[in-house]
Amino acid sequence: MASKLVAIITMSTRGTRVGPKVAEFVRKAIEKPLADSGIDVNPVDLVKFNLPVYNEAVAPASVPARGSFQFAHTKAWSAEIARYDGYVLVIPEYNASVAGGTKNAIDYLYNEWKGKPVVIVSYGVQGGRAANDQVKGALAVPGLLVVEPRPTLAFAGQADTFAAVGEGKLGDATRADWESNHLDTVLEAAAGLKRLLLNPKPEEEKAQAQAEATRA
Numbered sequence: 001m002a003s004k005l006v007a008i009i010t011m012s013t014r015g016t017r018v019g020p021k022v023a024e025f026v027r028k029a030i031e032k033p034l035a036d037s038g039i040d041v042n043p044v045d046l047v048k049f050n051l052p053v054y055n056e057a058v059a060p061a062s063v064p065a066r067g068s069f070q071f072a073h074t075k076a077w078s079a080e081i082a083r084y085d086g087y088v089l090v091i092p093e094y095n096a097s098v099a100g101g102t103k104n105a106i107d108y109l110y111n112e113w114k115g116k117p118v119v120i121v122s123y124g125v126q127g128g129r130a131a132n133d134q135v136k137g138a139l140a141v142p143g144l145l146v147v148e149p150r151p152t153l154a155f156a157g158q159a160d161t162f163a164a165v166g167e168g169k170l171g172d173a174t175r176a177d178w179e180s181n182h183l184d185t186v187l188e189a190a191a192g193l194k195r196l197l198l199n200p201k202p203e204e205e206k207a208q209a210q211a212e213a214t215r216a
């Protein structure tokens with residue numbers, strides 16, 4: 001039985017989206033090398049949690065010590081994120097920055113994320129570097145350990161870009177390009193995640209013990 005559990009999270013939420021296909025590409029690449037080390041990867045889709053713009057009265061950092069969440073959507077997102085020892089966030093880039101839905105979902109929680117390792121994979125016309133850098137900054141505040149490298153996956157050419165934007169399709173040229181030119185970076189990031197999960201420092205060990213207790 002696997003001893004660690006990682007969520008690979010599709011962070012895009014629009015009606016027609018390529019995000020689930022990007023997440024599936026990444027999941028297929030990292031699943032076996034992580035499973036070989038006793039780490040399971042579980043797909044999570046942010047859209048299913050239907051989070052409104054943050055509307056709790058409490059600040060997430062004060063839960064549970066000084067307050068509690070009141071809404072079912074927050075409780076469900078909190079319970080889901082708390083279960084994992086680490087994360088792979090698959091994020092789109094909108095308007096040269098992090099998508100609002102991605103930032104909102106990060107902001108909802110604090111202690112559930114704290115001290116755990118995370119890989120950030122961005123995608124977009126140019127790979128989403130700006131969004132990737134911004135998410136790295138946001139995740140540092142609840143003390144997530146951001147793994148390097150952070151893959152940035154760009155659509156290959158105009159036809160594939162239009163297919164992703166308009167139809168939520170991951171084009172064949174893009175898949176081929178990512179297989180040839182980006183798989184190494186994705187696998188290197190997965191190896192970094194594995195190192196942090198299997199050789200945790202005391203603070204990380206505490207976060208992982210809490211995640212394990214949540215799953216029990």
Ligand SMILES: Cc1cc2nc3c(=O)[nH]c(=O)nc-3n(C[C@H](O)[C@H](O)[C@H](O)COP(=O)(O)O)c2cc1C
Binds near residue numbers: 092164
């Ligand atoms: C509102 C909006 C803004 C966008 N801005 C950017 C951008 O700044 N940089 C980029 O690389 N792609 C941008 N795109 C294109 C997205 O990379 C592309 O639509 C991709 O499919 C988005 O991921 P999703 O389909 O999972 O939502 C934008 C798309 C949308 C919908």
